[in-house]
Amino acid sequence: MSGHPFDIRPGEATVAPPERFDAGLYFIGRIRTPWTRREDCPKNARESGAVCSIETDPRWAQALAGVETCTHLLVLYWMDKARRDLVRQVPRHLGEPRGTFALRSPARPNPIAASVVRLVRVSGCMLEVVGLDCLDGTPLLDLKPYFASTDAVPDAVVGHARRRG
Amino acid sequence: MSGHPFDIRPGEATVAPPERFDAGLYFIGRIRTPWTRREDCPKNARESGAVCSIETDPRWAQALAGVETCTHLLVLYWMDKARRDLVRQVPRHLGEPRGTFALRSPARPNPIAASVVRLVRVSGCMLEVVGLDCLDGTPLLDLKPYFASTDAVPDAVVGHARRRG
Numbered sequence: 103m104s105g106h107p108f109d110i111r112p113g114e115a116t117v118a119p120p121e122r123f124d125a126g127l128y129f130i131g132r133i134r135t136p137w138t139r140r141e142d143c144p145k146n147a148r149e150s151g152a153v154c155s156i157e158t159d160p161r162w163a164q165a166l167a168g169v170e171t172c173t174h175l176l177v178l179y180w181m182d183k184a185r186r187d188l189v190r191q192v193p194r195h196l197g198e199p200r201g202t203f204a205l206r207s208p209a210r211p212n213p214i215a216a217s218v219v220r221l222v223r224v225s226g227c228m229l230e231v232v233g234l235d236c237l238d239g240t241p242l243l244d245l246k247p248y249f250a251s252t253d254a255v256p257d258a259v260v261g262h263a264r265r266r267g
Numbered sequence: 268m269s270g271h272p273f274d275i276r277p278g279e280a281t282v283a284p285p286e287r288f289d290a291g292l293y294f295i296g297r298i299r300t301p302w303t304r305r306e307d308c309p310k311n312a313r314e315s316g317a318v319c320s321i322e323t324d325p326r327w328a329q330a331l332a333g334v335e336t337c338t339h340l341l342v343l344y345w346m347d348k349a350r351r352d353l354v355r356q357v358p359r360h361l362g363e364p365r366g367t368f369a370l371r372s373p374a375r376p377n378p379i380a381a382s383v384v385r386l387v388r389v390s391g392c393m394l395e396v397v398g399l400d401c402l403d404g405t406p407l408l409d410l411k412p413y414f415a416s417t418d419a420v421p422d423a424v425v426g427h428a429r430r431r432g
Contacts, residue, residue: 126288171426
């Protein structure tokens with residue numbers, strides 16, 4: 103694996119991070135995917151129909167009651183391989199700089215990913231889902247029911263991405 | 268303010284949390300809303316058309332470049348008033364227990380909220396948005412562009428909520 107994910111490209115900018123953390127996270131499980139190298143991950147979760155597993159820690163088992171009635175979940179996970187000080191980034195597919203908060207890049211002050219997945223099956227503390235694109239072993243932070251009424255905005259537009267075609 | 272948010276109701280269950288945190292978060296700004304007491308917050312963000320403000324720390328100013336081209340954003344914030352050890356909860360509007368991961372309750376191992384907002388205006392480090400329902404002063408964790416292609420699932424169903432009517 104190259105050091106690439108931690109290098110800075112021309113046009114990118116960093117800032118000094120705050121001196122201390124303000125809150126702490128528990129890793130509540132792990133995500134199992136077919137991808138062990140960043141370059142193998144699908145560029146976009148909709149590209150892949152791969153069934154991935156979410157293994158929650160048995161400590162939280164009771165918290166899964168009712169999850170099986172959801173067709174879709176919002177999965178929050180921790181992109182622990184990403185640097186946190188990039189404010190301006192040059193994504194390879196764009197070739198020009200964007201602010202970090204205008205991108206879904208893993209590199210961000212708090213590298214929390216939010217992915218919508220289709221739930222295939224719940225079996226004890228293990229969930230099978232479709233729609234993830236992360237590395238095998240990625241730490242899990244949260245599972246939430248996906249409510250179309252508040253979470254689905256089919257006509258939303260990201261202008262800077264659209265302009266690129 | 269009553270101690271209610273920290274009390275346990277009949278039918279609810281807790282577990283001992285892990286002994287230490289696995290990762291740390293930076294608060295990158297604050298959310299300004301009209302609501303200073305939990306009981307005043309809208310039950311559901313779509314209930315309210317209130318324009319709220321997101322004030323990002325000037326340290327991250329460059330990270331906002333391009334955000335103004337988005338019609339909608341995914342906002343992650345930290346529900347710092349919530350307890351983290353509840354695995355089974357009895358929401359008032361349901362009256363019967365559900366697992367924490369089947370609910371959008373603030374009480375969860377990692378109390379990270381994910382809300383879709385409509386972007387009204389960007390002015391320096393301040394964003395005006397519609398679609399939040401949190402307390403005034405809530406710490407901000409992340410801003411992401413909302414991509415309809417991956418984030419919108421209009422036909423998603425939360426079975427346990429639907430059965431209640």
